[in-house]
Amino acid sequence: SPPSPKCARSPPPHPFHASLTTCLSPHSSFSHFPWTHPPYCLPPISPSLPPYCVFTHAALFLSLITTPDFASTTFLNPFLHFPPKPFFAPARLAVPRPYAVRDFPGKGKGAVATRNIAKGTAVLVDRVSVLSEAEFPPGVGGKEVEGLLEVAVRRLGEPERVRGLARRGGRGMGVVEEVVLTNSFGVEVGGRGFMGLFVDVARFNHACKPNAFIHFSPTTLSMTIWAARDIKPGEEITITYSAAGMTSKERLETLEKVWGFACTCSLCTSSTEELGASDANREEIRSLQEKVIDLAQQGQFRKSVAAAERMFSLIEEEGLTEQMGDMYEVPAQLYYRIGDLYKALEYFRKARHEIDGYGVAGKLGEEKIRELEELIQQIEREMEKKRTRKAKAKVKTNRKR
Numbered sequence: 001s002p003p004s005p006k007c008a009r010s011p012p013p014h015p016f017h018a019s020l021t022t023c024l025s026p027h028s029s030f031s032h033f034p035w036t037h038p039p040y041c042l043p044p045i046s047p048s049l050p051p052y053c054v055f056t057h058a059a060l061f062l063s064l065i066t067t068p069d070f071a072s073t074t075f076l077n078p079f080l081h082f083p084p085k086p087f088f089a090p091a092r093l094a095v096p097r098p099y100a101v102r103d104f105p106g107k108g109k110g111a112v113a114t115r116n117i118a119k120g121t122a123v124l125v126d127r128v129s130v131l132s133e134a135e136f137p138p139g140v141g142g143k144e145v146e147g148l149l150e151v152a153v154r155r156l157g158e159p160e161r162v163r164g165l166a167r168r169g170g171r172g173m174g175v176v177e178e179v180v181l182t183n184s185f186g187v188e189v190g191g192r193g194f195m196g197l198f199v200d201v202a203r204f205n206h207a208c209k210p211n212a213f214i215h216f217s218p219t220t221l222s223m224t225i226w227a228a229r230d231i232k233p234g235e236e237i238t239i240t241y242s243a244a245g246m247t248s249k250e251r252l253e254t255l256e257k258v259w260g261f262a263c264t265c266s267l268c269t270s271s272t273e274e275l276g277a278s279d280a281n282r283e284e285i286r287s288l289q290e291k292v293i294d295l296a297q298q299g300q301f302r303k304s305v306a307a308a309e310r311m312f313s314l315i316e317e318e319g320l321t322e323q324m325g326d327m328y329e330v331p332a333q334l335y336y337r338i339g340d341l342y343k344a345l346e347y348f349r350k351a352r353h354e355i356d357g358y359g360v361a362g363k364l365g366e367e368k369i370r371e372l373e374e375l376i377q378q379i380e381r382e383m384e385k386k387r388t389r390k391a392k393a394k395v396k397t398n399r400k401r
């Protein structure tokens with residue numbers, strides 16, 4: 001069908017914005033800016049519901065599967081930031097890449113460190129290649145979703161980079177579907193759940209006690225892999241696909257069910273005693289999370305802070321530090337309440353680092369950083385006042401002598 005008269009006559013008021021929602025004609029050459037292809041849409045399941053479409057930017061190696069309203073609002077952000085701002089690549093990004101991809105028996109390919117990687121270094125920043133809604137309404141079936149995924153990959157500049165991630169074949173599904181299902185990470189963008197395929201991150205294997213961790217930025221749609229501890233050349237770089245605080249049994253079940261593999265990481269193949277000790281730690285972490293909050297609510301701040309310290313030391317022991325970042329603000333507040341300004345400052349700084357230390361904060365993150373920054377400055381002023389009072393008191397005593 002020809003472009004609607006509305007589209008043909010008046011250019012959209014905003015170059016990105018209105019074009020997608022008002023001019024979704026597959027035959028109109030200017031209706032799909034900023035995408036390099038006309039959106040490919042399924043027929044809407046009902047006149048009141050928006051259709052699901054593929055939006056591709058081939059040169060950016062990016063395909064989105066979402067509704068036109070979402071594509072023209074939330075997903076504009078990354079485009080407004082292109083070319084990427086300096087923060088897109090963290091200052092501590094290891095360039096050139098400090099790893100190589102090689103075979104790991106029983107796990108397929110994986111990433112091995114090719115030089116020393118210091119804790120806190122960004123090993124890799126990888127922008128998403130296929131970002132698909134995590135859930136579709138009942139009217140959109142498996143076959144339809146498979147069709148959308150096929151188009152999403154075919155339209156990318158180098159579809160073989162995605163197809164090449166396939167390992168098994170079979171399992172009653174197509175190559176693209178298998179790749180997306182076995183390599184995507186659940187991420188949140190604009191309050192909605194998505195499955196994101198990051199072709200370079202996809203080569204990093206899982207470990208239950210990893211030496212690196214992933215952090216997703218909804219602002220740049222990129223995933224960063226950070227070194228959680230110093231990594232030596234020849235060591236495999238691993239991340240964790242499961243949530244913190246799970247016991248080995250729960251992890252094995254989740255990895256099997258969600259990711260479709262039986263974990264053979266060093267923890268899962270360790271002795272019964274070692275695995276038992278790790279399980280006990282993780283169960284304790286889970287119960288301490290509740291205990292810290294309960295004790296704080298009962299006004300038992302000193303006990304709560306002791307429980308928080310114990311929890312953080314267990315988390316460190318289990319190599320899960322990064323997954324607990326949002327917990328730092330709790331001990332920070334508690335230490336402030338009991339008057340330990342030094343420790344309060346340490347934890348508020350950790351909480352701030354969790355947000356702004358890992359790439360892009362996003363709008364909510366920026367507000368939170370401002371809030372934390374004010375608290376940090378307030379504590380620093382209080383500490384300065386204390387120091388001045390102490391110094392004055394000392395001078396007075398010396399004079400009396």
Ligand SMILES: C[S@@+](CC[C@H](N)C(=O)[O-])C[C@H]1O[C@@H](n2cnc3c(N)ncnc32)[C@H](O)[C@@H]1O
Binds near residue numbers: 107167202203206265
């Ligand atoms: C995101 S990919 C990682 C890269 C993959 N090994 C490859 O060859 O491309 C996830 C797949 O790697 C394998 N894998 C990752 N971690 C593993 C682990 N700890 N134990 C066994 N297999 C693992 C599984 O086949 C899983 O489905």
